[in-house]
Amino acid sequence: MLFNSLQYLVFLPLVFAIYWGVNNKSLKLQNLFLLAASYYFYACWDWRFLFLLMFSTGLDYYTGLKMKDASTVGMRKFWFWLSIGINVGFLGIFKYYNFFAESFAGLLSGFGFQANFWTLQVILPVGISFYTFHGLSYVIDIYKNRIEPERNIVDYSLFVSYFPLLVAGPIERATHLLPQIKKRRNFDYTKAVDGLRQILWGLFKKVVIADNCAKYVNVIFDNPESYSGSTLALGAVLFAFQIYGDFSGYSDIALGTSRLFGIELLKNFNYPYFSRDIAEFWRRWHISLSTWFRDYLYIPLGGSQGGALMKVRNTFIIFLVSGFWHGANWTFIAWGLLNALYIMPSIVLNTNRNNLDVVAKGKYFSTLGELIQIIITFAITCFAWIFFRAKDLDSAFSYIKRIFTSSLFTIPKFNSNQFSTKVLLILILFFLLIEWIGRSYNHALEIKDSTSFYLKWTLYFFIFMTIMIWGVTTKTEFIYFAF
Amino acid sequence: MIKKFVIRTLIVGVIFFGILIVVLLATSQYVERKGFRNSQTESNTLVIESNREYDLMFMGISHARNFSRHGNHEVVESILNKKIINIGQGGGACGINEQLFYLDYFYSKGNKVDTVFFILTPPMLTSEKLPFSSNTFDSELFDLKFFCQYLSFDSENKYERIVQYMQSKLKSKWVNSEPNHTIGKKDSLVEVDMEAVRKGMQLVHGRNINVERFTKSCIGVEKIIKTAKKHNSFIVMIIPPALFGKWPEHNLVVNFAQKLKKKQGVDFYDFSESVLIPKYYYDHHHMNTKGVEYFTAVFLKPLL
Helix, strand or coil: CCCCCHHHHHHHHHHHHHHHHHCCCCHHHHHHHHHHHHHHHHHCCCCHHHHHHHHHHHHHHHHHHHHHHCCCHHHHHHHHHHHHHHHHHHHHHHHHHHHHHHHHHHHHHHCCCCCCCCCCCCCCCCCHHHHHHHHHHHHHHHHCCCCCCCCCHHHHHHHHHCHHHHCCCCCCCHHHHHHHHHCCCCCCHHHHHHHHHHHHHHHHHHHHHHHHHHHHHHHHHHCHHHCCHHHHHHHHHHHHHHHHHHHHHHHHHHHHHHHHCCCCCCCCCCCHHHCCCHHHHHHHCCHHHHHHHHHHHHCCCCCCCCHHHHHHHHHHHHHHHHHHHHCCCHHHHHHHHHHHHHHHHHHHCCCCCCCCCCCCCCCCCCCHHHHHHHHHHHHHHHHHHHHHHCCCHHHHHHHHHHHCCHHHHCCCCCCCCCCCHHHHHHHHHHHHHHHHHCCCCCCCCCCCCCCCHHHHHHHHHHHHHHHHHHCCCCCCCCHHHHC | CHHHHHHHHHHHHHHHHHHHHHHHHHHHHHHHCCCCCHHHCCCCCCCCCCCCEEEEEEEECHHHHCCCHHHHHHHHHHHHCCCEEECCCCCCCCCHHHHHHHHHHHHHCCCEEEEEEEECCHHHHCCCCHHHCCCCCCCCCCCHHHHHHHHCCCCCCHHHHHHHHHHHCCCHHHHCCCCCCCCCCCCCCCCCCHHHHHHHHHHHHCCCCCHHHHHHHHHHHHHHHHHHHHCCCEEEEEECCCCCCCCCCHHHHHHHHHHHHHHHCCEEEECCCCCCCHHHECCCCCECHHHHHHHHHHHHHHHC
16 A cells, blocks of 8 residues: 555545544554554555564564573574574565575676576565564664563564554664553644644655656656756756655655654654755665664774774775665665765765754855755765666666766756656745755644744645646555665 | 544545535536537547437447547538447547446436447457556546546546546646547558557557456456446447458457357447558558548448
């Protein structure tokens, strides 16, 4: 079930009504019901993978308890590595097996050996990277004595499978989500209203911005040889808006939905395209994944404690793994490495924490210097997105080569007549304007109480009508479902 | 507090959707007032009135619609000397199932028709694209009866169609739509281009013909026949001519149609190879106005 489907439009109010109406008196019933709704939500894609989700949940629940009750350090280690091994193993089989088999065969053939490995015809279970990371963080936290294992199977299962975050995050932590699941929740009118606003904005970002940009991006990236350098450059820019609108739109709908149930999820995006340097960008982009890697990989590897060389090594590892997390393709690894190269000067020079606060805080406009910094950061981010979007490394390099020709200085032209370019550009400008105004808030449509009634409702209605008029209605999955 | 939230959300929802419905109805009223005839639009709701009686109906995909497009409607009416309604839908807008819906809608408005020419283009029964097309109602009026009737209709891509149906009424293309006064489609082919035919076939079928889809479509055809019979209309199934003759799924469709002929007591005619003259076509399977005139006079007239 997609967030941008009519099915969800029926599912959400129904779950909301039963959750608060029928089960309001019992936390146990509420959690059990939310879990059942979450499993139904997941089963709408492919009910067979529900068993994999349940197995993964059961495994981490059981090994968590076993680690706690282990009488020796050895047993504790055994249960820990069993859980890690099986979790990573599943991820490896479903997501990476074919990549390694093909890459290894390719490597051997480079040395003159012919090797044939079996490749598997596997379907990637939706959300496997996300729920596996939920489970991993839980098991690691228990092993490191940061948390106690959860003894209630329903509560734990809900932590892993809670439907707003199940298929594309944010990647939650037991320390943040489990206490909320275990605590009696009271309906909060203000938060619920704000949740609806966040859903509205998320939907706008997905169906209006991302899906309309996708129409151009697909045409351009599928036939780069037919376009000028300037059009290809614009294609990369539009992909930047597509992926941001898609993923942050999904996250907004997830967070907004969760607020309706009285549960706050981790913020996943913090206006990344207003970043003044690449380090700031990574503090604002897919925050729940970045912080996961920071806490469970970067810091255990020594973080920034062991001098400049170790910092450089660890940063490269983090970006390499982050790229690989996105998919079994060399393009993602190249994207990760490129970002590591971008961030490296600030790591070495210790300037990576220069821009911690929001740009032009409390002001309407940034300074010219800040604006230039933002544009440069956005430009290099767009350049890296080319690797992320291309189907393979050859295509990415060929795309880049075609950008840097004399045609880069011509007016971009599209062969697509699916959607008016002018309308798209106006919508992107409107989108950027609202994001700029709301950049200090949790989400762009978080409106102050003091805002004029008419202005507020005109804006809501405008966004609603924009979705109705220009929203893409064909079934388009969220990009991050594939990760 | 939750009561307040629910009530306020409902009120906002009703107001927003209420305004939306008003806008949809208003744009439709505006377009309807321009006055369209069957030959001047691809829309069915713009031409299906209430409590009317017709002698003949054409239904199917573009090959049925072609008997009305380009001013052909009046030509065919004059040759056959019959009052005709055409509910066929071209442009990849719909397949068997939505044709059933249109037929249902036609009868539900108290209309009657004596004979239905069901133009059974073979790929209509095997296409994987037609049942999932979302542009089905782009040319239709926003009409509450039509809308509600489709909501309760069993369709494979219902919700996407409904959303696009509403959305299309907010686009300038709809608001600016005008009656098409073109009289006659005069373009014609000189010879058969087999490479173009091969490419076209591949576009329609992909690599293989989907037999599972064909089985589903057969059920749809039977439903259409039942619906027509229930309303005392006589069905004549017709495989239309194509310059290349037979479509790849020709035999499948002919076998099915012949079985239906015996089982349901309907008529069936295979005219696939009846017109093999390039000058009667504007592409390899759509006849131009001269072709329509010729085919109607020589092949359809004797059927009535």
